[in-house]
Structure formats: C-alpha cells, structure tokens
Amino acid sequence: MNIEDLYLINSFYKLPVKIECGKGPYVYDINGEKYLDFMCGYGVALLGHGHPAIIDAIKSQIEKIITVHSSLYSKVREEFLGTLFNILPSYLNKCFLTNSGSEAIELAFKLVRKFTKKRGIISMLNSYHGKTMGALSLTGKEKYRKAFEPLVPGVKYAEYGNVEDLKNKIDNEVGGVILEPIQGEAGVIIPKEDYLKAVREICDDKNLLLILDEIQTGLGRTGSMFYFEQKYIEPDILCIGKGLAGGLPVGCVITRKEIANSMNIGEHTSTFSASPLVCAVAKKVLEEIHNNKIYLNAKYIGEKFINILNEFCKYNIINEIRGIGLMIAIEFKIDIRNLLLRLLRNHMLTCYTSPNIIRFLPPLNISEKEIKEAYEKIEKTLENYGSN
Numbered sequence: 001m002n003i004e005d006l007y008l009i010n011s012f013y014k015l016p017v018k019i020e021c022g023k024g025p026y027v028y029d030i031n032g033e034k035y036l037d038f039m040c041g042y043g044v045a046l047l048g049h050g051h052p053a054i055i056d057a058i059k060s061q062i063e064k065i066i067t068v069h070s071s072l073y074s075k076v077r078e079e080f081l082g083t084l085f086n087i088l089p090s091y092l093n094k095c096f097l098t099n100s101g102s103e104a105i106e107l108a109f110k111l112v113r114k115f116t117k118k119r120g121i122i123s124m125l126n127s128y129h130g131k132t133m134g135a136l137s138l139t140g141k142e143k144y145r146k147a148f149e150p151l152v153p154g155v156k157y158a159e160y161g162n163v164e165d166l167k168n169k170i171d172n173e174v175g176g177v178i179l180e181p182i183q184g185e186a187g188v189i190i191p192k193e194d195y196l197k198a199v200r201e202i203c204d205d206k207n208l209l210l211i212l213d214e215i216q217t218g219l220g221r222t223g224s225m226f227y228f229e230q231k232y233i234e235p236d237i238l239c240i241g242k243g244l245a246g247g248l249p250v251g252c253v254i255t256r257k258e259i260a261n262s263m264n265i266g267e268h269t270s271t272f273s274a275s276p277l278v279c280a281v282a283k284k285v286l287e288e289i290h291n292n293k294i295y296l297n298a299k300y301i302g303e304k305f306i307n308i309l310n311e312f313c314k315y316n317i318i319n320e321i322r323g324i325g326l327m328i329a330i331e332f333k334i335d336i337r338n339l340l341l342r343l344l345r346n347h348m349l350t351c352y353t354s355p356n357i358i359r360f361l362p363p364l365n366i367s368e369k370e371i372k373e374a375y376e377k378i379e380k381t382l383e384n385y386g387s388n
C-alpha cells in the first residue's frame, strides 16, 4: 500500500501518479515522465511551476526573515500592501491575509455579522466556499454539509442565476449575499449576462453586503485581474486566494474601511497572517500578472482553446464546452472518472469537479503550443474511448 494511503486521512479522490518536480506547464513523476499540467493544484500555479521570479522572491526573503507576527510591522508586508492596493480600485482599501481560501470566507462571514449586526446570509445552491465549518455552512452542496450539521445557523441558499429566488429569500434577518461570480467547483457555471449586476442592485436596494468569492476567478484567471471588473460591479467584500502566493498557503479578504472598522482589535487574528514569506511572493505574483498583463494572455489563449475544444462536440458523449479566460470545462453525458485516468495515461492532468465534468485550470502564461498539445492529448483520449 502507498504510504500516503496508509497514513493520510482518506479524503481526496486520488490519481495514481507520484509527482517529483515541475517546470512551467509541466510536472514530472518519479520516473521522469512528463505531464501537461492543466490542473495546477486546482488553479494555484497561475504562472506555472518553478517560475524564476517566484523562486527568487522566496530565496531572497528566507535569507532575511520568515516570520514576523502581525503585532509587529514588517517591511515586506508594507511593500506587498502597496502593490495590492495599487492594483485594486480605490474603494477597496482594507484587507486581511489568511492561510487559505476557506479562512478568507470565514472572515467575510464574520464581517457581515459584525458590520450589519444581522445573523442571516444568502448563499447559492451548488456553490463552493470551502470546508471549514463557517465556509462549509455557506457551501451550497448538501452532500458536503449533511454529516456535519448543525452548522452555522442563518444561511439560506438561493438558486444560482435566479434573481427572483434571491429576492424571495431576503428577509429582515439577512445581512449579506455571497456568491462566486462564476461557479468553479460546480463545473464552471457562468450566469447570464445581467445577473451579477441585478444581484448588486438587489443588495443596494435592500442594504445588503455583497461578498464576491473570487478565490478561483480572481488574479487573471478569467481574462481580467478580477472578474467583477468585466461586469462593472463593485463588491463590498472580495475574497481571493489560490495562487496569490505562488503556491504558499494564503487567502485574502478585501473590503472597504467602513466595513473593516466594525471589527475591534483582537476579534480576528491569526498566527501566520501576512507572514513575510507569503507577502514577498504575493507581491511578486501580483506584479507579474498585473504589470505584464498576463490576464490578457489568459483571455486570448482561453478563447483559442475553447474554439478548438469545440471541435470535440462531434463526440456524442460531450454535452457542452464552456468557459471564460482559462477557466474552462467540458461537460460530458457520462461519468468521467475513467476519462481522467485515460488522460493521465496520455500524460495530461486536469481537475476533477463533478462526476460528468472535466475542468481545466492551466497556468495563465501558456502559449498556443500548449493548447495544441492539450488538444492532441484530449483527442487521443476521446478517440480511443470505448476501445480501452
């Protein structure tokens, strides 16, 4: 038996491959076999593996200092904040760094309660916000929640994309609405053109905070630095995470002063919050994506990739191909776990989302060469499907 299977709590659906290293859009297993990585740790490796700027940032920071508690000031933390708030629109002017996406959601939840003094929050069916108790309470999939109830009370779930259902769920106890602007884990579900704008208007109308979970859609993934920019809406609270620190554990809650100031000193702290190492790398990642406009590459290459993937609609096991930027899914009419294994055999890694959806979250800096390679690997996999 594999040591991981022996000692780790049985909680991940695992693929039979043991990775040793990575370079750019590729990872290598212990036998030196090369895999095209369109999983990227579920969207973490935004700039691919072993990016020289990230390696440099880590190396030079570890030689200075790794840990400076947030009860002290830190030079590199200040530099990171300068970079972050230079990129964000000016109405977003306060943040808190966490150690994961789920923890960012936890704080967003606390901010809603603290600022609005209301217990209720509306989340969306099929949403994914993480698996710690608070984030799990907001996650709109019963199969993840059921065994762990009672969860945090006050959460109601509205149908994603349905404005009327959202309106019907609002009462005097509700202080905020949380959603992913594109549902990731649910299988890259893109709401109708005017939906997010309508949600923003409802929140304005009813005096509710709008929390956008851009942990997956943010940082260039969808062809702009943040997806909300494409929809011309303003979140009250924004959560990001995943690749922000180049693969180091991180999450970040960003909000307005007025909301942030509802918290008293000591009400939300964390040992590792905004550690110098995370700040040094996050600063570099933000600079790379923003200054080099990597998000435009995600838009350009993403469109090309979706275009060529559309050719696969000729296979009758495929239902739909959809995506924005480099957040792309193929929805099948069949269970795809077998296909994932076949793709692995053809040396390609992808994300497992739901039983019939394959999701691609490749690095944002890939070129046409890699999408052609991906196309060929998928083609080969589909072509031989059924023939074993």
Ligand SMILES: *Cc1c(COP(=O)(O)O)cnc(C)c1O
Pocket: 100, 101, 102, 103, 105, 128, 129, 130, 131, 180, 184, 185, 213, 214, 215, 216, 241, 242
């Ligand atoms: C990954 C993800 C989370 C949870 O982040 P963790 O770092 O796994 O805790 C929350 N929301 C969205 C949209 C995500 O993609």
